[in-house]
Amino acid sequence: MERIGYNEYIDDDGYKRKKQIKYSNLVHRQVAYNNIFLKNRNNYSLPFSKYVVHHVDGNKKNNAISNLIIITREDHEKLHMAKERQKEIDLKKLILELSKEKYSNAYDRWTTEADKELSYLFHEGRTTKDISELLKRSGGAIWSRIKKIQARKLECPTSS
Ligand SMILES: [Zn+2]
DSSP states (O other): OEEOSSSEEEOTTSOEEETTOSSOOBHHHHHHIIIIIGGGGGGOOSOGGGEEEEETTSOTTOOOGGGEEEEEHHHHHHHHHHHHHHHHHHHHHHHHHHHHHHTTTTTSOOOHHHHHHHHHHHHTTOOHHHHHHHHTOOHHHHHHHHHHHHHHHHHSTTOO
């Protein structure tokens, strides 16, 4: 709990609370009740206590009227599930972008040249991490390529 004024504080969940209001001391609920619920009373079939007040931008301290929506518990859950799913998609995109940037050859085919370079570095005793940085491919890609080259050599022992 963090006190921010005479009768205002931020609770352990990050919400602003203000004492002295009858039904709830949560500031975002007070703002939503006075400025949205009461002014659009006909839009809401349930009593205010049955609704959740959601912060649109995810910032629990941003209690601007435009940042709040009054929504049923059910719809609120749906909203958050959709948000989580979007986050996962964004995360996957980001990871892909980052790995493309860091390992710029990660999705390129292995050319004969690259294979030769890899064999050379491997037989020189370089670590996978070293080779990964030199050839700009992920450690996993390096490792699976080394195994492939070795398998090929076993099949055809005369080639080098
Ligand atoms: Zn919410």
